[in-house]
Structures are given as C-alpha cells and as structure tokens.
Amino acid sequence: MEPERRQSRALRTRDLVLSAAVEVMVEHGYAGLTMQRVQTRAGVTRGALTHHFSSMRELAVAAVDHVARAQGAEIQGAVGTADPTALIDVLHEVTRRPTYVAGLELWVAARTDPALREALGPGARELARQLREPLLGRVGDLDDERLEVFGDGLLSLLRGLAIGGVLRDRPALEKAVLQAWLVAFGADLQPVPSSSAPG
Incomplete structure (x- = not known):
C-alpha cells in the first residue's frame, strides 16, 4: 500500500476511534469508558485501537x-x-x-x-x-x-x-x-x- 494511502487510512481509523470514545463517554461516563466498548463501537480490531492509543487515559484525553x-x-x-x-x-x-x-x-x-x-x-x-x-x-x-x-x-x-x-x-x-x-x-x-x- 502506498504511504499516503496508509497514512490516510490510519487517520480515518484514529478519527473513528476518537468518535467512538466520545460516544462511549457520553453514554457511560468516564468510569464506563473501556477499551472493549470503544473497540466494539468503532468496529476496529484491538490491534488497531492499541496502535493509536496504548492506555485508557491517553484515549480519554485525546477524545476530549x-x-x-x-x-x-x-x-x-x-x-x-x-x-x-x-x-x-x-x-x-x-x-x-x-x-x-x-x-x-x-x-x-x-x-x-x-x-x-x-x-x-x-x-x-x-x-x-x-x-x-x-x-x-x-x-x-x-x-x-x-x-x-x-x-x-x-x-x-x-x-x-x-x-x-x-x-x-x-x-x-x-x-x-x-x-x-x-x-x-x-x-x-x-x-x-x-x-x-x-x-
């Protein structure tokens, strides 16, 4: 895959994950924000999620x-x-x-x-x-x-x-x-x- 397409796909995945994290936080609160919920809502693999965000704290701050x-x-x-x-x-x-x-x-x-x-x-x-x-x-x-x-x-x-x-x-x-x-x-x-x- 060409580098530009790969980068564009990565950015789309990141935005998808962030939007999903925001939805989960609105629905379940910060205490209910879990990697599994975000992964399911975003429809991405665990590897794709952790590639962009290695911890819940990092994901929560990025979503805000x-x-x-x-x-x-x-x-x-x-x-x-x-x-x-x-x-x-x-x-x-x-x-x-x-x-x-x-x-x-x-x-x-x-x-x-x-x-x-x-x-x-x-x-x-x-x-x-x-x-x-x-x-x-x-x-x-x-x-x-x-x-x-x-x-x-x-x-x-x-x-x-x-x-x-x-x-x-x-x-x-x-x-x-x-x-x-x-x-x-x-x-x-x-x-x-x-x-x-x-x-």
Whole structure:
C-alpha cells in the first residue's frame, strides 16, 4: 500500500476511534469508558485501537481534545456575528452539550490522578482560550486585571451551569443567569464593526 494511502487510512481509523470514545463517554461516563466498548463501537480490531492509543487515559484525553477542537471551530465561526448576545448564546450552547459535560468528568477524575491532570492541562487551556478570546475583544473599558476576572468568571459560570444542567434542564433560566452576570459585572459588550464581519 502506498504511504499516503496508509497514512490516510490510519487517520480515518484514529478519527473513528476518537468518535467512538466520545460516544462511549457520553453514554457511560468516564468510569464506563473501556477499551472493549470503544473497540466494539468503532468496529476496529484491538490491534488497531492499541496502535493509536496504548492506555485508557491517553484515549480519554485525546477524545476530549477531539471534541474541543470541533467546539473551538464552531466558536470561531460565530465570532464574526455583529450581535454579542448571539456569541454568548453559542458559548452557552457549546458548554451545555453532553460532550462538554463528559469532558468535565475527566476534570473531576484528575483531582486524584496527577498524570491525568497533567495530560488534560494543554487542551483545557486551549479550550478556555477559545471560549474567552472572542468576548475579551468586545468588552469595553476594563483594565487588564478586571478583564481577566471577567473572562475567568464567565468560564467558571458556564462550567457551573453545565454541571447544574445534569440535574435540572433549565436553559432559559441559565440564559437569564448569564445576562445577570454580564449586567452585574458592568461588562459593555460591543458589536463587531461591520468591516470585521466575514464577507
């Protein structure tokens, strides 16, 4: 087999495994993520699975990063909107999905697993950047320290709402909470100038 075809096939297999791992995590949680379940869901051999991922920890972190990349792309696609409220709605929608909440399960597990905590670090920082940056450019008249508090506070609020949504599904109330946060913080979200919007 030609090297390009072999590489393309390997990438397809890896994506298949990652998608299967995400589905298993959403359905069974991090505690229920097993190599056998992922192998069965992906329809691959054990050898193909372990060729790409040698441990459950490695597979779980890669699956969360896989979801985060897709979420980041979606957020970036919404950045061009002229309506800041629409951007907040996109951030809220992304962080209340089962895939996002499944990723937060790994954060909880990382509390007692230093290796998992270290492995999750880069992806968590990148997703936080993708969630925070689109808003920071639209917040009026805040000094650097207050801007950091605004961004980190909003991310913490979104995470809390995501976890709370596991027990009570109240998206309208969650939106009201987000708006109250913005008003209470005094954040003046500015629309993107029309010249910045994608043409």
